[in-house]
Amino acid sequence: MGDTIFSIPLWADLLAVSVGSLQGAMFAAGFRDRRLDLLGVAIIGVATGLGGGFLRDIFLGVPLVAFSTNWYILTAVLAALVGMLLERLFRKLDIVITILDALTIGLFGAIGTTKALSLGLPEIPAIFVGMVSAVGGSVLRDILLNLPIALMHVGSLYAVAAGVGTTMLVVLHLVGLNITVAVVVCVIVTTVIRLGAVRYGWSLPEQRALSRPRLRRHPRPS
Amino acid sequence: MGDTIFSIPLWADLLAVSVGSLQGAMFAAGFRDRRLDLLGVAIIGVATGLGGGFLRDIFLGVPLVAFSTNWYILTAVLAALVGMLLERLFRKLDIVITILDALTIGLFGAIGTTKALSLGLPEIPAIFVGMVSAVGGSVLRDILLNLPIALMHVGSLYAVAAGVGTTMLVVLHLVGLNITVAVVVCVIVTTVIRLGAVRYGWSLPEQRALSRPRLRRHPRPS
Amino acid sequence: MGDTIFSIPLWADLLAVSVGSLQGAMFAAGFRDRRLDLLGVAIIGVATGLGGGFLRDIFLGVPLVAFSTNWYILTAVLAALVGMLLERLFRKLDIVITILDALTIGLFGAIGTTKALSLGLPEIPAIFVGMVSAVGGSVLRDILLNLPIALMHVGSLYAVAAGVGTTMLVVLHLVGLNITVAVVVCVIVTTVIRLGAVRYGWSLPEQRALSRPRLRRHPRPS
Structure with a gap:
């Protein structure tokens, strides 16, 4: 299965981690009333930047890539602190961050799917x-x-973008395309869908049942 | 330890997964104000139907069964969407769902415990x-x-049923009973306790300390 | 790498687990309005006392130590129930519990770091x-x-104490010190920082950006 192995240079992986981590810290910075301390910011940075890779490797039952060198955790912590300190600057670079983040989810999705394959x-x-x-x-x-998990609720297409991108990757791989080409398509498709959702407000339909509208609200505990 | 290996046919496992997933989607459907989108419903379905098996295999350090074929995730997603779409229908089948769900926890408990043994x-x-x-x-x-974890709070006996059932299984196995018989007893015991809790309102005592009831917070004079 | 292997007697490990578990149950006992049942208390006990070790072994990809004998889970459950029943007594022993807990995080940190090394x-x-x-x-x-994760917010130095202690351990190990000495230093440093934070109110700075104070609150969903 050598043809499904796709590897990226360490610097590119670390750049993606730092974008995720920086995003996480900026997100957390919005909650002034919660009073995170510096360590809390670092934890959120590590969780956001490295959490996807942690879950990927645990699900796959392989050693955690983020533990293979000192660089991953160091990068995530530093990016989180920079994101906290320079929050005002990065807010002005909003569009740049959004584009980098869209590329990041495309890249993480492609790495995860090719590793699984x-x-x-x-x-x-x-x-x-x-x-x-x-x-x-x-x-x-x-x-x-x-907080409620943002991506399960109407309006982000965050996970959908990754889902469509990685599905494209698998389909292109099944029809015999070179894995690098499939990865590039995956990243482009994911990025375009994500940016389209941000720019044009694309969203998935809200949950609904096949029936007349129900106005009652009675969650059933189990 | 070949005598502790208990395997069920794939269709039975998938049926149990779909019951869990469908339950999860119906539960989530109760929260109209949270506005899950379709993907959110699918995620809740996968988490509810497959989450127990994911945790089991990660805790045991073995490859995830749910990743061994395409069927598990597909079944969980489809069951969740069916549960969402036909929510009104399934609410009317409430008793059927409750019985299937009680059987499901019995079965998942038995599979987990025998796999661990x-x-x-x-x-x-x-x-x-x-x-x-x-x-x-x-x-x-x-x-x-x-949400607060429902099963830790007074009134469900959800986990207790599984605990008593799997304890029975282990005891029967220790005294030398055939594993299939022990599994059947586990499933029956779990189902009966769970349905009894639903029907007759059985519950565990609430947490309390060994002391006179404390209604006040000021220190007792001594 | 034999020189990094540090093992403690089972009774010491179980004592540390029971301190964590007892702490967890007492913490949960503070929430009267949440109405945990007995099983809920046991779950919180297991999660608090054994959760760190579970995560450690899953992250490291090794078999869970807590599954190697019956004692770990049994100890955690019993300690949680004792903590619930004798809550009033233990509240009076507050200072003893706080010291034992500080030693426990030092010990758990040292075990985790030496195992990783x-x-x-x-x-x-x-x-x-x-x-x-x-x-x-x-x-x-x-x-x-x-609940919000307590240790990410201003005022505990819980994780910081563990971080400084384990960093000391790694540094002392790097300069060639005997691992047992490094472990002892780690436990002492962790305990002193943690108790100092409790006694003197030491804390980390709150998150802040390099800019004029911002009073707006606008969390950004992603």
């Missing part, structure tokens, strides 16, 4: 692992901040 | 793994929905 | 694993109770 996983689990790699960090961030 | 784990960890298999999905569901 | 991890990941071992239980406790 190279370990022999079937197609749908490979797509699932790619999606977890892409969005797991933001899910962990929301759990640690005790 | 077959890997050589001692009795109490094996019971623990069975309980995590049975109720892990519902815990993950509540974490992702940012 | 003995598996060949680089320094920073080894420190990270030590910190997760020390504070992972309290993070899981807060997630299960649906």
Whole structure:
């Protein structure tokens, strides 16, 4: 299965980690009333930047890449502190961050899916692992901040972008395309969908049942 | 330890997954104000239907069964979407769903505990793994929905049913009973306790300290 | 790498687990309005006392130590129930519990970091694993109770103490000191910082940006 192995240079992986981590710290900075301390910011940075990769490797049962060198955790912590300190600057660079972040989820999704394929996983689990790699960090961030998970709610297409991108990757791989080409398509498709959602407000339909509108609200505990 | 290996046909496992997933989606459907989108419903379905098995296999350090074929994730996603779309129908089938769900936790508990025993784990960890298999999905569901974990609070006997069932299984196995018989007893005991809790309102005592009831917070004169 | 292997007697490890578990149950007992049942208390106990070790072993990809004998889970459950029943007594022993707990995080941090080093991890990941071992239980406790993660917010130095202690351990190990001495220093440093934070109110700076004070609150969803 050598043809499914796709590796990127360490600097590119670290750049993606730092974008995720910086995003996480800026997100957390919005919550002034929660009074995170510096360590809290660093934890959110590590969770957002590295969480997807942690979950990917734990799900795949392989050693954590983020533990293979000192650079991953160091990068995530530093990026989080920079994101906190220079928050005002980065808010002005909003569009740059959004584009880098869209590229990051595309890249994380592609790395996760190709890694899963190279370990022999079937197609749908490979797509699932790619999606977890892409969005797991933001899910962990929301759990640690005790917030509703943003990406499950109407309006982001964050995970959908990763899902469509990694599905394209798997399909192109199945029809025999070179893995590098498939990865590039995955990153482009993910980025375009994500940026389109931000720019044009694309979204998935809200949950609904096949029936007349129900106005009652009675969650059933189990 | 070949005598502790208990395997069920794929269709039965998938049926159990789909019951869990469908339950999760119906539960999430109760929260109209949270506005999950379709992907959010699918995520809750996967977490509820497959979460227990994910945790089981990660705790046991073995490859995730749910990644071994395309069917597990596909089944969980489809069951969640069906549960969302046909929510009104399934609400009317409430008793059927409750019975299937009680059977499901019994079955997941039995699979988890026998798998742990077959890997050589001692009795109490094996019971623990069975309980995590049975109720892990519902815990993950509540974490992702940012709710208090339902099963830790007074009134469900959800996890207790799984705990008593898997304990029975381990005891019967220790006294030398055939594993299939022990599994059947586990499933029956779990189902009966769970349905009894639903029907007759059985519950565990609330947490309390060994002392006179304290209604006040000021120190007692001594 | 034999020189990084540091093992403690089972009774010491179980004592540390029971301190964590007892602390977790007492913490949960503070929430009368949440109405945990007995099982909920046991779950919180297991999560707080064993959660750090679970995360450590999952991150390191090794079999869970807590599953190697019946004693770990049994100890955690019993300590949680004792903590619940004798809550009033233990509240009076507050200072004893606080000291035992500070020793416990020092010990868990040292065990985690030395285990990581003995598996060949680089320094920073080894420190990270030590910190997760020390504070992972309290993070899981807060997630299960649906609370903000206490240690990320201003005022505890809980994780900081573990971080400084394990960093000391790694530095002393790098300069060639005997591992047992390094462990003892780690436990002492961690304990002193933690107790100093409790006694003198030491804390880390709150998150802030390099700019004029901002009073707006606009969390950005991603």
